Amino acid sequence: MSAAAPPPEVVLNMAARADGVAVVRQALAGMADALAFDAAVLSDMKMAVTEACTNVVVHAYDEDPGQLEVQMLAGEQDLTIVVRDHGSGIQPRPNRDGPPALGLGLPLIAALSDAFELRGTADRGTEVRMTFAYTRDGDPASANPVSGSVGADGRWEPGDPPA
Protein backbone atom coordinates (compact mmCIF):
# COMPACT_ATOMS: atom_id res chain seq x y z
CA MET A 1 0.00 0.00 0.00
CA SER A 2 1.15 3.48 -0.65
CA ALA A 3 2.19 5.53 2.30
CA ALA A 4 -0.27 8.17 3.37
CA ALA A 5 0.84 11.71 2.73
CA PRO A 6 2.56 13.09 5.79
CA PRO A 7 0.41 15.52 7.71
CA PRO A 8 1.03 19.12 6.68
CA GLU A 9 3.51 20.87 8.89
CA VAL A 10 4.75 24.43 8.78
CA VAL A 11 7.68 25.76 10.76
CA LEU A 12 8.47 29.45 10.92
CA ASN A 13 11.69 30.67 12.45
CA MET A 14 12.10 34.39 12.57
CA ALA A 15 13.42 37.31 14.58
CA ALA A 16 11.14 38.11 17.50
CA ARG A 17 10.08 41.52 16.26
CA ALA A 18 6.74 43.29 16.31
CA ASP A 19 6.44 43.40 12.52
CA GLY A 20 6.68 39.62 12.37
CA VAL A 21 3.42 38.89 14.14
CA ALA A 22 1.30 39.78 11.10
CA VAL A 23 3.50 37.51 9.00
CA VAL A 24 2.66 34.62 11.31
CA ARG A 25 -1.06 35.41 10.88
CA GLN A 26 -0.66 35.35 7.10
CA ALA A 27 1.09 32.00 7.21
CA LEU A 28 -1.61 30.63 9.48
CA ALA A 29 -4.33 31.85 7.11
CA GLY A 30 -2.55 30.11 4.25
CA MET A 31 -2.31 26.86 6.16
CA ALA A 32 -5.96 27.10 7.25
CA ASP A 33 -7.04 27.55 3.62
CA ALA A 34 -5.63 24.13 2.87
CA LEU A 35 -7.43 22.59 5.85
CA ALA A 36 -10.92 24.07 5.35
CA PHE A 37 -11.33 25.46 8.81
CA ASP A 38 -14.54 27.08 9.91
CA ALA A 39 -14.14 30.86 9.61
CA ALA A 40 -14.85 31.40 13.31
CA VAL A 41 -12.12 28.91 14.27
CA LEU A 42 -9.64 30.60 11.96
CA SER A 43 -10.46 33.96 13.49
CA ASP A 44 -9.88 32.58 17.00
CA MET A 45 -6.63 30.92 15.93
CA LYS A 46 -5.32 34.20 14.52
CA MET A 47 -6.14 35.94 17.78
CA ALA A 48 -4.59 33.27 20.01
CA VAL A 49 -1.43 32.96 17.91
CA THR A 50 -1.08 36.74 17.82
CA GLU A 51 -1.21 36.88 21.62
CA ALA A 52 1.34 34.07 21.99
CA CYS A 53 3.74 35.70 19.50
CA THR A 54 3.25 39.10 21.14
CA ASN A 55 4.30 37.60 24.46
CA VAL A 56 7.54 36.47 22.84
CA VAL A 57 8.16 39.83 21.14
CA VAL A 58 7.46 41.85 24.26
CA HIS A 59 8.70 39.66 27.11
CA ALA A 60 11.09 36.93 26.04
CA TYR A 61 14.29 38.77 25.26
CA ASP A 62 16.22 41.43 27.04
CA GLU A 63 17.79 43.56 24.33
CA ASP A 64 18.65 41.94 21.02
CA PRO A 65 15.60 40.14 19.72
CA GLY A 66 16.13 36.39 19.73
CA GLN A 67 14.21 33.85 17.74
CA LEU A 68 10.46 33.38 17.51
CA GLU A 69 9.55 29.86 16.46
CA VAL A 70 6.08 28.89 15.32
CA GLN A 71 5.21 25.34 14.45
CA MET A 72 1.86 24.33 12.94
CA LEU A 73 1.04 20.64 12.98
CA ALA A 74 -2.08 19.40 11.21
CA GLY A 75 -3.63 16.33 12.79
CA GLU A 76 -6.69 14.29 11.83
CA GLN A 77 -9.09 16.32 13.91
CA ASP A 78 -7.24 19.43 14.83
CA LEU A 79 -4.36 21.81 14.28
CA THR A 80 -1.73 22.21 16.97
CA ILE A 81 0.27 25.42 17.03
CA VAL A 82 3.41 25.73 19.13
CA VAL A 83 4.93 29.16 19.77
CA ARG A 84 8.40 28.99 21.29
CA ASP A 85 11.17 31.29 22.38
CA HIS A 86 14.62 30.79 23.88
CA GLY A 87 14.32 33.66 26.26
CA SER A 88 14.25 34.27 29.93
CA GLY A 89 11.64 31.75 30.90
CA ILE A 90 8.12 31.72 32.08
CA GLN A 91 8.31 34.77 34.31
CA PRO A 92 8.06 37.53 31.76
CA ARG A 93 10.47 40.40 31.69
CA PRO A 94 8.82 43.76 31.94
CA ASN A 95 8.30 45.40 28.60
CA ARG A 96 11.33 47.64 28.18
CA ASP A 97 10.20 49.62 25.17
CA GLY A 98 6.57 50.34 25.72
CA PRO A 99 3.74 50.69 28.15
CA PRO A 100 3.06 47.79 30.50
CA ALA A 101 1.28 44.94 28.81
CA LEU A 102 -2.36 44.46 29.66
CA GLY A 103 -1.79 40.91 30.91
CA LEU A 104 -4.67 39.60 28.86
CA GLY A 105 -2.71 37.40 26.46
CA LEU A 106 -2.79 34.08 28.29
CA PRO A 107 -6.44 34.36 29.40
CA LEU A 108 -7.34 35.02 25.74
CA ILE A 109 -5.32 32.05 24.52
CA ALA A 110 -7.04 29.82 27.08
CA ALA A 111 -10.47 31.05 26.02
CA LEU A 112 -9.93 30.77 22.26
CA SER A 113 -8.23 27.37 22.03
CA ASP A 114 -9.65 23.91 22.63
CA ALA A 115 -6.57 22.94 24.61
CA PHE A 116 -3.64 24.97 25.80
CA GLU A 117 -0.40 24.22 27.60
CA LEU A 118 2.37 26.49 28.83
CA ARG A 119 5.82 25.08 29.47
CA GLY A 120 8.87 26.97 30.48
CA THR A 121 12.11 26.86 32.36
CA ALA A 122 14.28 29.65 33.65
CA ASP A 123 17.07 29.10 31.15
CA ARG A 124 15.48 27.37 28.18
CA GLY A 125 12.68 29.63 27.18
CA THR A 126 8.95 29.25 26.99
CA GLU A 127 6.61 27.19 24.85
CA VAL A 128 2.91 27.81 24.35
CA ARG A 129 1.09 24.87 22.78
CA MET A 130 -2.46 25.41 21.50
CA THR A 131 -4.84 23.01 19.81
CA PHE A 132 -7.81 23.96 17.64
CA ALA A 133 -10.40 21.43 16.42
CA TYR A 134 -11.36 21.77 12.76
CA THR A 135 -15.00 21.70 13.77
CA ARG A 136 -16.39 22.61 17.16
CA ASP A 137 -19.16 21.18 19.29
CA GLY A 138 -19.28 24.28 21.44
CA ASP A 139 -17.52 27.55 22.05
CA PRO A 140 -14.24 27.13 23.98
CA ALA A 141 -14.71 30.66 25.32
CA SER A 142 -17.80 29.37 27.13
CA ALA A 143 -15.82 26.54 28.70
CA ASN A 144 -12.89 28.82 29.64
CA PRO A 145 -14.27 32.33 29.82
CA VAL A 146 -11.90 35.25 30.21
CA SER A 147 -12.32 36.09 33.87
CA GLY A 148 -11.55 39.35 35.53
CA SER A 149 -11.74 42.91 34.31
CA VAL A 150 -9.74 46.06 33.92
CA GLY A 151 -8.34 47.37 37.18
CA ALA A 152 -7.70 50.96 38.17
CA ASP A 153 -4.12 50.71 36.89
CA GLY A 154 -5.32 49.72 33.43
CA ARG A 155 -3.94 46.18 33.68
CA TRP A 156 -6.08 43.10 33.56
CA GLU A 157 -7.03 41.91 37.02
CA PRO A 158 -7.80 38.20 36.98
CA GLY A 159 -11.13 37.52 38.59
CA ASP A 160 -12.34 34.43 40.35
CA PRO A 161 -11.98 31.37 38.17
CA PRO A 162 -15.35 30.32 36.83
CA ALA A 163 -17.22 27.85 39.00
Added chain:
Amino acid sequence: MGIVPPAMEANPIVLDDTAGDVVVVVVEGEHDIYTAPTLRGRLEEALDRGGGLVVDLTGATFVDSSVLGALLDARRRALESAQGFVVCVGDTVEPGVKRILDITGLVPVLPVMRGRDEAVEAARNGDGP
Protein backbone atom coordinates in the same frame (compact mmCIF):
# COMPACT_ATOMS: atom_id res chain seq x y z
CA MET B 1 3.42 35.56 -3.93
CA GLY B 2 5.36 36.43 -0.84
CA ILE B 3 4.60 37.07 2.75
CA VAL B 4 5.14 40.73 3.42
CA PRO B 5 5.27 42.65 6.67
CA PRO B 6 2.29 44.87 7.38
CA ALA B 7 2.42 48.35 5.94
CA MET B 8 0.88 51.27 7.75
CA GLU B 9 -0.60 52.44 4.42
CA ALA B 10 -2.73 49.32 4.34
CA ASN B 11 -3.71 49.72 7.98
CA PRO B 12 -4.29 53.44 8.41
CA ILE B 13 -5.11 55.29 11.60
CA VAL B 14 -6.32 58.83 10.82
CA LEU B 15 -7.88 61.68 12.74
CA ASP B 16 -11.18 63.07 11.49
CA ASP B 17 -12.20 66.33 13.12
CA THR B 18 -15.11 67.17 10.85
CA ALA B 19 -17.47 66.56 13.77
CA GLY B 20 -16.18 69.72 15.44
CA ASP B 21 -15.61 69.30 19.15
CA VAL B 22 -15.40 65.51 18.91
CA VAL B 23 -12.36 63.98 17.21
CA VAL B 24 -12.82 60.61 15.55
CA VAL B 25 -9.80 58.31 15.33
CA VAL B 26 -10.54 56.09 12.34
CA VAL B 27 -8.78 52.72 12.56
CA GLU B 28 -8.78 50.44 9.50
CA GLY B 29 -7.24 47.08 8.71
CA GLU B 30 -5.24 44.85 11.06
CA HIS B 31 -3.74 46.22 14.26
CA ASP B 32 -1.47 44.56 16.78
CA ILE B 33 1.76 45.14 18.73
CA TYR B 34 3.38 46.57 15.59
CA THR B 35 0.86 49.37 15.00
CA ALA B 36 -0.19 49.90 18.65
CA PRO B 37 2.44 52.63 19.25
CA THR B 38 1.04 54.59 16.26
CA LEU B 39 -2.46 54.16 17.61
CA ARG B 40 -1.35 55.39 21.03
CA GLY B 41 0.17 58.46 19.40
CA ARG B 42 -3.03 59.25 17.47
CA LEU B 43 -5.15 58.78 20.58
CA GLU B 44 -2.89 61.14 22.56
CA GLU B 45 -3.08 63.68 19.76
CA ALA B 46 -6.88 63.47 19.70
CA LEU B 47 -7.18 63.79 23.49
CA ASP B 48 -4.82 66.78 23.47
CA ARG B 49 -7.46 68.71 21.55
CA GLY B 50 -9.53 68.65 24.70
CA GLY B 51 -12.90 67.54 23.36
CA GLY B 52 -14.63 64.21 23.09
CA LEU B 53 -13.00 61.21 21.44
CA VAL B 54 -14.53 58.48 19.29
CA VAL B 55 -12.49 55.50 18.10
CA ASP B 56 -14.12 54.15 14.94
CA LEU B 57 -13.25 50.48 14.39
CA THR B 58 -15.81 49.99 11.58
CA GLY B 59 -13.07 49.43 9.01
CA ALA B 60 -10.84 47.38 11.31
CA THR B 61 -10.51 43.69 10.51
CA PHE B 62 -8.37 42.58 13.46
CA VAL B 63 -7.37 44.01 16.82
CA ASP B 64 -5.43 42.30 19.60
CA SER B 65 -4.84 42.94 23.31
CA SER B 66 -2.16 45.55 22.51
CA VAL B 67 -4.89 47.59 20.85
CA LEU B 68 -7.23 47.05 23.79
CA GLY B 69 -4.44 48.27 26.09
CA ALA B 70 -4.11 51.45 24.03
CA LEU B 71 -7.89 51.99 24.06
CA LEU B 72 -8.10 51.42 27.81
CA ASP B 73 -5.27 53.87 28.49
CA ALA B 74 -6.98 56.50 26.35
CA ARG B 75 -10.26 55.80 28.13
CA ARG B 76 -8.58 56.30 31.49
CA ARG B 77 -7.06 59.58 30.38
CA ALA B 78 -10.43 60.73 29.02
CA LEU B 79 -12.04 59.81 32.30
CA GLU B 80 -9.47 61.77 34.29
CA SER B 81 -10.02 64.91 32.24
CA ALA B 82 -13.80 64.53 31.87
CA GLN B 83 -13.63 64.07 28.09
CA GLY B 84 -16.20 61.86 26.38
CA PHE B 85 -14.81 58.54 25.11
CA VAL B 86 -16.73 56.07 22.94
CA VAL B 87 -15.70 53.25 20.60
CA CYS B 88 -17.88 52.38 17.61
CA VAL B 89 -17.76 49.28 15.43
CA GLY B 90 -20.42 49.73 12.73
CA ASP B 91 -23.35 47.46 11.99
CA THR B 92 -21.44 44.48 10.63
CA VAL B 93 -18.53 43.88 12.97
CA GLU B 94 -15.60 41.80 11.75
CA PRO B 95 -15.05 38.59 13.77
CA GLY B 96 -11.46 39.70 14.43
CA VAL B 97 -12.84 42.73 16.25
CA LYS B 98 -16.13 41.52 17.70
CA ARG B 99 -14.80 38.37 19.33
CA ILE B 100 -12.16 40.01 21.53
CA LEU B 101 -14.58 42.72 22.64
CA ASP B 102 -17.24 40.14 23.47
CA ILE B 103 -15.15 37.68 25.45
CA THR B 104 -13.31 40.33 27.45
CA GLY B 105 -16.57 41.95 28.50
CA LEU B 106 -15.28 45.35 27.35
CA VAL B 107 -18.37 46.37 25.35
CA PRO B 108 -20.03 48.13 28.32
CA VAL B 109 -16.67 49.20 29.79
CA LEU B 110 -15.12 51.13 26.90
CA PRO B 111 -18.09 51.60 25.97
CA VAL B 112 -18.75 50.23 22.47
CA MET B 113 -21.58 51.47 20.24
CA ARG B 114 -22.61 50.67 16.66
CA GLY B 115 -22.80 53.73 14.45
CA ARG B 116 -20.35 56.61 14.32
CA ASP B 117 -23.07 59.26 14.53
CA GLU B 118 -24.51 57.98 17.78
CA ALA B 119 -20.97 57.53 19.17
CA VAL B 120 -20.06 61.12 18.29
CA GLU B 121 -23.25 62.34 19.89
CA ALA B 122 -22.54 60.33 23.06
CA ALA B 123 -18.92 61.52 23.24
CA ARG B 124 -20.05 65.12 22.73
CA ASN B 125 -22.35 64.81 25.70
CA GLY B 126 -19.50 63.59 27.82
CA ASP B 127 -20.76 60.01 27.86
CA GLY B 128 -18.38 57.17 28.11
CA PRO B 129 -16.49 55.70 30.97
